[in-house]
Amino acid sequence: MTSSPKLMPVAQALEKILEQITPLQExxxxxxxxxxxxxxxxxxxxxxxVPPADNSSMDGYALAYADRGQPLVISQRITAGASPSPLQAGTCARIFTGAEIPAGANTVVMQEEVTLDEQGRAIIPENLVSGQNVRPLGQxxxxxxxxxxxxxxxxxxxxxxxxxxxxxxxxxxRRPKVALLASGDELVAAGEPLEPGQIYNSNQPLLTSLLEDLGAEVIQMERVADTFEATEQALLKASENADLILSTGGVSVGEEDHIKPVVEKIGKLGLWRIAMKPGKPLAFGEIKGVIFLGLPGNPVSTFIGAQIFLRPLLGKLSGSAAAQEEALFKGIANFTALTQVRQEYLRVKAKQVEGEWQLDAYPNQNSGVLSSVTWANALAVLPPGSNIQPGDSVNFIQIN
CATH class of the missing domain: 3.90.105.10 (Molybdopterin biosynthesis moea protein, domain 2)
Structure with a gap:
């Protein structure tokens, strides 16, 4: 089964996004x-x-390896942080862990292996190894x-x-500067009273925290009214100082979804609508030379879109070598799933059982169930046309 030509495959969309990102240089x-x-x-x-000189890894006695197996006069005492004198020939030095090895010594014998004779000399055993208990310069x-x-x-x-x-x-x-916009008349900030038809804005704190964790600087946070004019004004303002404009909501095909026509008017829309579930209405482009990424307004779709697209995008923009590719793992499905023309991302809990990853799916995969993302620690990646049965091997990515 193949994807509809109107929906771009996830891998192709991500490749197209990343090839247009230029890492910051400042x-x-x-x-x-x-x-x-x-x-x-x-x-x-x-x-x-590091270390800047040979030093002892033990409390003991430093000596020239050639002088082993005989009593040696203790000619100096060297503590960590002290500058030693060159070792007198035929003698040893009392030395402590971390202390610098004196010139003329190349071996340290542990204090437990040394006894003192009646004259106070150290009786050094014969069975030593040259260089033992010495951390060499530059080790x-x-x-x-x-x-x-x-x-x-x-x-x-x-x-x-x-x-x-x-x-x-x-x-x-330099940290990437991100302008974060949330589109929707129904959105209310946490702590404010809800009127009929309104919901709390969960995307803004979710994305703000994620952006900061990824090393970005959030320079603008704004709720945008569901009008063409308000959307245009907010996006133009965001383009003035940001390296990335990130919006949620307004990217679908409803009469109150203005992101697509506004971006097409004041910028360029590079892609729109992805063959993924949840998260199909995703937009990418540029406004006045500033990167634009529009995530769906649905909280779970926002979360998954951020995992799949925002993380690698911001990784490349910020110059992070490790954040641009998501590691795939293999696990055994403990669930059934049937996909159609879109690649699906199931919220799952991955646990190791006898050295093998086992994946349990959250019972309600509805894209409005945000509590599922706190239960899950991974996303199972199911290609289009999959018929997953318990025991099948599936790919998954870890989330945290």
């Missing part, structure tokens, strides 16, 4: 703590060796080698690594 210097979740602007080479990072590639999204692990190199600031890409 960068800024930030302190490490402020660089959390930001995108590294350029390849980072190690400015120093972790060698000066000049690549540490992190451009496009890396920094987190607490990277920040610790950068601090180990002595870096107090780092160059990161």
């Amino acid at each position: 960068s800024e210097q930030l302190t490490l703590l402020k660089a959390d979740k930001r995108i590294l602007a350029a390849d980072l080479l190690a400015p120093i060796n 972790d990072l060698k000066q000049g080698n690549l540490v992190l590639a451009a496009g890396t999204r920094l987190d607490y692990r990277h920040l610790g690594l950068l601090a180990s190199l002595g870096l107090a600031k780092i160059a990161v890409l």
Whole structure:
């Protein structure tokens, strides 16, 4: 079974979207703590060796390997942070974990393996290995080698690594600026009283939080009245300062859905209506040179459209190397499903049973059931024309 020619397949639509996205190039210097979740602007080479010198991985005694198997005078005591003197020939040094190995020594024996004779000399065992218990210079990072590639999204692990190199600031890409619009006279902000026919606007907080988590800066949040004039005015205003205009609602074919004709008037509409369920009425184009993505107003369709299209779009725009492709996993279906001409995304819970992913479907897959997205941790991806039975292998993507 093939898709209707009026509906663009999901993979083709995503490819078409991404090929029109140019990553942001502007960068800024930030302190490490402020660089959390930001995108590294350029390849980072190690400015120093880590560790900067050979050091001991044990509390014990540092010596020249050739002097093993005999009593040795303890000529110095070296603590972590101290600068050692060169080791006198035929002696050893009392050394502690993390302390620098003195010149002339190349081996550390654990203190538990050493006894002292009546003269206070260390009796060194014979059965040692040259270089044992020594962390060599540059063991972790060698000066000049690549540490992190451009496009890396920094987190607490990277920040610790950068601090180990002595870096107090780092160059990161500018955050994409997103204007977020919600179309619909029926929408009311949470906390306000509901009048007959109205619903609470769940898309705005959902998308605002997701955008910020993906590293974007939300610069405008606005509810747009269901008129052509209000839609045109809001989109033109959004195009003045944003890198991406993201709207929800108004992209279907009803008399009060004005997104499509307005974008066609003041910009360009690159695609509209996708062979996916839920989320068919999705629009992409540009307004005054600014990227435009229009998601359906239905909350679950908004959520799934954001997972499938917004994440990779924003990943490429922000310069994130890892966020542009969604990893597919294989799981065993514990449900039945029959798809027609659209690729369907089922809200499922993925769990591992005896090393294999098992997928349970939420019992109500209606696109208005937003509570399902808090229950699910994955989306099963069902191609058009599928007849899924329990035990069948299906693809899924993880969500969080």
